[in-house]
Amino acid sequence: MSHSLVQQLQQKAIPVALVCQVLGISRSGYYEALQRQARVPLVCATSVHLKAAFHASSGSYGSQR
Numbered sequence: 001m002s003h004s005l006v007q008q009l010q011q012k013a014i015p016v017a018l019v020c021q022v023l024g025i026s027r028s029g030y031y032e033a034l035q036r037q038a039r040v041p042l043v044c045a046t047s048v049h050l051k052a053a054f055h056a057s058s059g060s061y062g063s064q065r
Contacts, residue, residue, distance in 0.1 A: 003033040 002023050009019045020027045
């Protein structure tokens with residue numbers, strides 16, 4: 001939430017460094033949060049099939065002990 005506040009205040013020409021200092025967050029953390037929001041999560045087809053098989057088997061994995 002505080003990262004969105006930094007972004008709003010930055011649009012009003014308030015320096016990011018000043019806003020981060022007042023809010024008690026690091027500038028690097030703010031920029032990292034921006035990069036995380038921009039990334040698209042990669043979904044591997046194999047992992048989708050494995051998860052589907054796991055749920056289809058009622059949550060069992062491998063042979064029973």
